[in-house]
Amino acid sequence: MQIVQVARNAMATRFEIVLNGSNATMLRAAGEEALDEIARLESQLSLYRSTSEIARVNARAAFEPVRVTPLVFSLLKHARDLNVQCNGAFDVTIAPLVRCWGFMGGTGQPADPEQLAEARQCIGMSHVHFDDERYTIRFDREGVMLDLGAIGKGYAIDRAVDLLRDAGIESALVHGGTSTVYGIGKPLDNEVWNVAVANAFKPPDSDSIKLPTITLTDEALSVSAIWGRSFEKEGKTLGHVIDPRTGEPCQGAQLATVISKSATDSDALSTALLVLGPEGQIKLKHTFPELRTFIL
Ligand code: AMP
Ligand code: MG
Numbered sequence: 330m331q332i333v334q335v336a337r338n339a340m341a342t343r344f345e346i347v348l349n350g351s352n353a354t355m356l357r358a359a360g361e362e363a364l365d366e367i368a369r370l371e372s373q374l375s376l377y378r379s380t381s382e383i384a385r386v387n388a389r390a391a392f393e394p395v396r397v398t399p400l401v402f403s404l405l406k407h408a409r410d411l412n413v414q415c416n417g418a419f420d421v422t423i424a425p426l427v428r429c430w431g432f433m434g435g436t437g438q439p440a441d442p443e444q445l446a447e448a449r450q451c452i453g454m455s456h457v458h459f460d461d462e463r464y465t466i467r468f469d470r471e472g473v474m475l476d477l478g479a480i481g482k483g484y485a486i487d488r489a490v491d492l493l494r495d496a497g498i499e500s501a502l503v504h505g506g507t508s509t510v511y512g513i514g515k516p517l518d519n520e521v522w523n524v525a526v527a528n529a530f531k532p533p534d535s536d537s538i539k540l541p542t543i544t545l546t547d548e549a550l551s552v553s554a555i556w557g558r559s560f561e562k563e564g565k566t567l568g569h570v571i572d573p574r575t576g577e578p579c580q581g582a583q584l585a586t587v588i589s590k591s592a593t594d595s596d597a598l599s600t601a602l603l604v605l606g607p608e609g610q611i612k613l614k615h616t617f618p619e620l621r622t623f624i625l
């Protein structure tokens with residue numbers, strides 16, 4: 330048996346794939362093709378790439394309907410469904426608030442109250458209109474802006490996993506920036522993939538906190554946390570995940586993990602769970618009975 334590892338920087342993070350199988354050349358080719366797909370999706374989905382479909386929608390959709398590819402159209406519709414299923418805690422129209430709090434390319438700063446009030450007017454999927462015949466997106470006011478930062482990596486991992494399976498891969502681990510990881514099949518030496526949550530996220534007193542090791546088989550794990558891109562204010566850590574309902578950096582939990590069959594959903598729902606806090610576990614379990622969740 331051979332083990333091949335491939336990696337690439339994309340979506341402002343590092344994607345890595347470990348592949349197991351009998352033919353190293355085939356494993357490497359399949360891994361590189363999956364990474365190509367992730368890079369391609371970045372060029373389609375990133376709000377920071379001026380030529381991406383999302384950047385085009387953000388620039389034009391307040392003035393005219395903007396046609397997008399079926400892929401982007403259905404991903405945005407899925408994001409709308411998740412928004413409803415999470416009571417508004419996950420919302421891809423979050424971008425004006427992300428900018429207000431200094432998290433668009435930065436590590437955050439207190440928001441100006443006037444700008445915050447203005448930004449809050451632009452939040453909500455009700456501002457985003459879908460034309461199912463023409464595959465167009467339209468905003469009903471200026472200032473609306475989409476940010477797929479909480480779902481894009483998971484979506485890219487799902488598409489990468491599809492390609493790996495199509496190439497005949499039966500054992501692989503794929504992760505993006507350690508925040509979403511998918512285990513295909515099982516590793517060579519075990520019945521499940523064991524994934525430790527701990528090391529990417531370091532709260533100040535991390536030594537005293539026990540984070541779980543999660544087992545995955547044909548499943549995805551996503552972690553969202555307030556550490557990382559964050560700043561301190563009045564003894565509180567204010568992170569880059571924002572509660573769309575209050576306009577403030579979320580305080581419901583410090584870290585949330587979701588395990589799901591879909592990396593797209595685990596990515597979006599771990600962000601939602603961080604916003605919703607402990608009550609969110611019951612709410613999400615009710616809507617998605619198959620989910621496993623952990624919250625700190
Ligand atoms: P994640 O690390 O997957 O939890 O995603 C966090 C990123 O998603 C942030 O850096 C923002 O770009 C964006 N974001 C922040 N808050 C929300 C929210 N409530 N719903 C959707 N996206 C969000
Ligand atoms: Mg997420």
